[in-house]
Amino acid sequence: MAKILIIEDDVELAAKVKEWLVFEKFTVDVANDASDANHFLAAYQYDVIILDWGLPDGSGLEICKSFRSRGGITPIIFLTGKDSIENKELGLDSGADDYVTKPFHVKELAARVRALIRRTPGLQPQVISCANLSLETSTFKVKNEGRDIQLLPKEYALLDYMMRRPNQVFSSKALLNAVWDSDSEASDDTIRTYIKTLRKKVTTSSGECPIKTIHGLGYKIEDI
Template sequence: MRILIVEDDSRLLTQLDALMQQNGYSVDLADDGQKALFLFKEYPYDLAIIDIGLPVMDGLALIKEVRRNKIVSPILILTARDRWQEKVEGLEAGADDYLTKPFHNEELLARVKALIRRAAGQPNPTIELGPICLDTLTEEVRIAGAPVDLTAYEYKVLEYMLMNPSKIISKTELTEHIYDQDFDLDSNVIEVFIGRLRKKLDPDGSIKPIETLRGRGYRINRQL
């Protein structure tokens, strides 16, 4: 999953970047609202974390502009503990949730995961499709109850596909959601990940969990 973090405090921005990457997210960074708006228009994000007090364009103005541009990525706003008005203003501007500073990393991660699941129509932290069971909290995958050992990027690909079970997903879209913005979009690495997932999820070829639609992309087999 790909996240945009917008924060002008360089120390906090660095901490949030490290926290999110350590927990398997691809992260883009912006330290002012104008830069963030550019990134919003250029790249798809599964979620954005936005501080209210930003230079150039403040967080509230940024959120309003993002929504005006029909960008529907979930937004979690960060605000100072003593500015409760900002919470109300942020939600009315189009944010989906808020967190006050200082905050515990565990709460931030829990809210991020919940917002991403909710946006994908998956309120339950465990996603089940046929014999496939993926736990978004523990990042464990099981097939018919048996654990499957996936690499970090194999897990990211499977999680994104299960979050979008009816969607045909192109290689470019998968790349954009699991890698940072400077990754080579022409790479064939997605084909490699898909091939590995098929072998690990379906070693005997009996369930065929991932469909290939020639010239269009991939889709989770809804007939599982």
């Protein structure tokens, strides 16, 4: 699943947007000022950034410009009360991909997030097939050898992330950063527990499991 960063100083509004995006199965981090935003952007990778223009300790416009100047390619949506044509032009020219003015409906914002994800290679909704598994990203259905299997939300998110990157080895830290919120208390033990339960669900009828442990390095899903 995609990971979203919301940069918004209105705590209540940020919580409302996060709640809806989590409902839509996204992993979401929230930064309420420029300092936290810069920390998150340096420490983690995101699939979409929702960025307020006015922050208590800086400007969303400068965050956008700085991020792009460092080579950041993550799609950015400005979410702001600045609704003049001149401000929209300035925001989009600074490197943003979309511009939403307040007040707004959270469903429209979520639709714009999904639209940006569809344009991002490797993230657009599709049926992903790997080894004995198939995953429908638009319906969240997973099949093992053609049979539906039931996954918990984080199990699904882990499998989705790894199936998009078959044969690539991920450390526990990399999986935590990709699938859990940055303020989560999840640990290496959490990853081990989820991998263990996932293996039981994705093993074939003949006993083959596509999820492999690479000792000392991490885990991968093998496209066998």
